[in-house]
Amino acid sequence: MITFNRVHSAVVHAKGDRQQLLGVHMTEQAADTISKLPHFASLLKEIKEEAERARSEALPELPFSVFHLFASQGTRKEYENPYFDKRGRLLALVLDAWLHPQQSDLEALHNVIWSICDEYTWSLPSHIAPTLEGVEASRVPPEQVVDLFASETAHALAETLYLLEGRLNPWVVYRVRREIEARVFHPLFDSPKPFHWESAIHNWSAVCGGAVGMAALLLEEDRERLAGMIDRVVRAMGSFLEGYEADGCCAEGVGYWSYGFGYYTYFAEMLFAFTDGELSLLQSDKIRRIAAFPAGVSVEAPKYVNFSDCSENYTPSTGLLSRLHLRTGQPVPVMTEVPSLHADHCYRFPQTVRNLLWTDPELLFGKVATGTFYYPDTAWVVDKQLLSGSLFAFAAKGGHNDEPHNHNDLGHFLLHVAGENLLADLGAGVYTREYFGEGRYQYLHNASEGHSVPLINGMQQSAGRSFTAEVLRYEHQDNKLMFSLDLAGAYPQEAGLRSLIRSFTWSCDESRGEAELVLTDAFAFTESLNEVKEVFISLHEPILETGSVIWRGNSGEVKLFYDANLFKVQHEAIDSQDHHAQAMVVHRIRLEAKAVPSEAFYSFRFVCK
Incomplete structure (x- = not known):
């Protein structure tokens, strides 16, 4: 733990170079060098095009x-x-002006800044009490709500002034x-x-804290006050x-890893630079393990293991990962392009700005990390083989x-x-009020029926900390990975379970160039007659055959073998929307078994080739 004594001493007596606050020496030559690097060509073209659009279209x-x-x-x-x-216009106009120091016409940039300062609140409506009574009872009025996006806006504007x-x-x-002081500080x-x-144990504490902390380091001139802010x-x-x-x-998931741990890192680096290395937040073993997470869950670019509200497609922030590799020595996932x-x-500022400033081209086009990646505390296992x-x-x-x-x-x-x-x-669905409210598990993306887990006596898994899975086994034996869970605790009492042991054997x-999963x-x-529906989820339309189901991709396939005497197969094509409200079709296979006795054992073999 870093004490206030250390924070106070480091901040008040800091003699760090202000030109180093973004983690590199900020000079006109730096912008000129970036403009000539080939791996930035596509990004720089987009910045120019977006800046031109911002100048020509009404706000x-x-x-x-x-x-x-x-x-x-x-x-x-x-x-x-x-x-x-x-925010996209702001980012593009600022970077276009910074990359072209001779540019003198900043009218469009001034106007977008002024427009942002005119906004009733920098918070999103979804982060404000939905009723006027709730607003009046809140700690602060809407224009002073410091949420993710008010914090990010404060940082973006502070960094605009810096750049x-x-x-x-x-x-x-x-x-x-004045606006940052009144709305945020x-x-x-x-x-x-x-x-x-401030006490959240998820991305909010890092994003809000990191964004506001960077804004303070860039703007606050009273060192005593700044020390308290940074503490x-x-x-x-x-x-x-x-x-x-x-x-x-x-x-x-990796998307929120990039969001939360990204802001943690961006702030840590600025604090490190401001205090000339006196305060470092990137040194512990735990930090190194967190930094290694994306490499563990990446598969073939741009695909990732995407449990939770995370897309399976993710383009990693090359600047963030380059800097973490420099600081921690941890491997990076495959990075095929600058985002x-x-x-x-x-259009968050630090991602794109640090991609330009921190990306190490030698880390691009690396190889995927293979082997087994086991996270015992979180109970995730990932195995990747070429x-x-x-x-x-x-x-x-x-x-x-x-x-x-x-x-x-x-x-x-x-x-x-x-x-x-x-x-x-399926990753995240469209974020709405109900998505984060009482109706959350009526959404297919969040409910257990949107995942490859069984439906038992008509019951899905339940939400809450008390609904758990117990890891019974994790080991390698004879070139096979074995992972077993007791899932009975994930289901409500009405499911009638005494135990449910789900075992995976992966080899x-x-x-033969093949892999096999035996589930x-x-x-x-608790009762003698039961009903089980085994569920398997894909975004690929299956091919049904007697005793088998095939999911075929562009270069490979998975074939499921099951006992057709025990199960009746059903395929459902379900229309849904991804996080960005784009249409998607979910293909759900149900294998239904009725009159299941008080004890039953089912085996499914998946051949991947």
């Missing part, structure tokens, strides 16, 4: 009619799309400073009463790290059903063959 508005939609009907996109469009120091109109600079730091996220942020960062078990696994400007639909030039991967999870961005998915598993997740996780045959479910019930 979007955020009227009351869209602000109120979350409270009146629970939807978010109508407000968030124009809100993030403005373009001496080039912006003094009125714009003055207003930015004052409500957060001038009251001893904390915001809820509060460091304590929030401690809360964030408590959300990680010792194994370093991010239960929210697009539009890879993050929220066979005949193709990657075969298996992943499964235990844990509990009250994880951050929880899905009721204990015992769920994935199979990856030659670039595709053929048995898959790879290099000579067994051993049931013990």
Whole structure:
């Protein structure tokens, strides 16, 4: 733990070089060098195009009619799309101006900054009490709610002033400073009463704390006040790290790993630079294990093991991973490109800016990390093997059903063959009020019926910390990986379970270029007649044959063998939407067994080739 004494001494007496606050020496030559590097060509083209669009198109508005939609009907996109469009314009215009120091016409940039400063609140409506009574009872009014996006906006504007120091109109600079003070610094730091996220053990504490902390390091001139501000942020960062078990696994998935641990790292690096190395938040063994997580769960780019509210497609932030590799020595996942400007639909500043400043081109186009990656505290296992030039991967999870961005998915598993997740996780759905409310598990993406886990006597798994999976076995034997879970604790009492042992045996045959998963479910019930529906989820349409189901991708396939005398097969094609409201079709296989006795044992064989 870093004490206030250390924080105070390091901050008050800091003599760090202000030009190093972004982790490199910021000079005009740095921008010129970046503009000539080939791996940035596509990103720089996008920055130029987006800046040109920002100069030619009218700014979007955020009227009351869209602000109120979350409270009146629970939807978010109508407000968030124009809100993030403005942040995208800001990012592109700032980077275009920084990359071209001779650029003098900053009218469009001034206007987008002024427009952001005009917003009623920098928080999203979904993070404000939905009723006027709730707003009046809140700790602060809406314009002073410090949520993820108010924090990110404060940081983006503070870094704008830093990157373009001496080039912006003094009125714009003055207003930015005043707005950040009134909307963020004052409500957060001038009251001893904390915001809820300061003790959160998930991404909020790191994102809010990291963004506000960087804004403070960039703007606050009173060193005594700054020391208190940084101490509060460091304590929030401690809360964030408590959300990680010792194994370093991010239960929210790699996308939220990048979000939360990314902001943790961006702040840690700026604090390190500000204090000339006196305060370092990237030195522990736990940090090194957290840094290694993306390499463990990556398969073939851009695919990842994506339990929880996480997309299976993810383009890693090359700057973030390059800097973590430099600091911790941990491996990085396969990085085939510097992310697009539009890879993050929220257009957060540090991701793109640090991609430009920190990306190490020698780390691009590396090899996927193979082998077994076991996270005992989180109860995830991932195994990846190269066979005949193709990657075969298996992943499964235990844990509990009250994880951050929880899905009721204990015992769920994935199979990856030659670039595709053929048995898959659906990832996040469209975020709405009900998605994070009482109706969360009515959404297919979150419910156990949207995962490859059984439905038992008509009952799905239940949500809550008490609904758990117990790891019974994890071992390698005769070139086979064995992982077993007792899933009875994941289901409500009405399911009538005494025990449910789900066992996975995964093996790879290099000579045949094939992998095999044998899945067994051993049931013990309280009653003599029961019903079981085994469920398997894919985004690929299956081919049904007697006693088998085939999921075929572009370069490989998975074939399931089951006992047709015991099970009746049903295929459902279910229309859904991904996190960005894009249409998707979910293919769900149900294998139904009726009149199941008080004890039953079922085996399923998946051949991957």
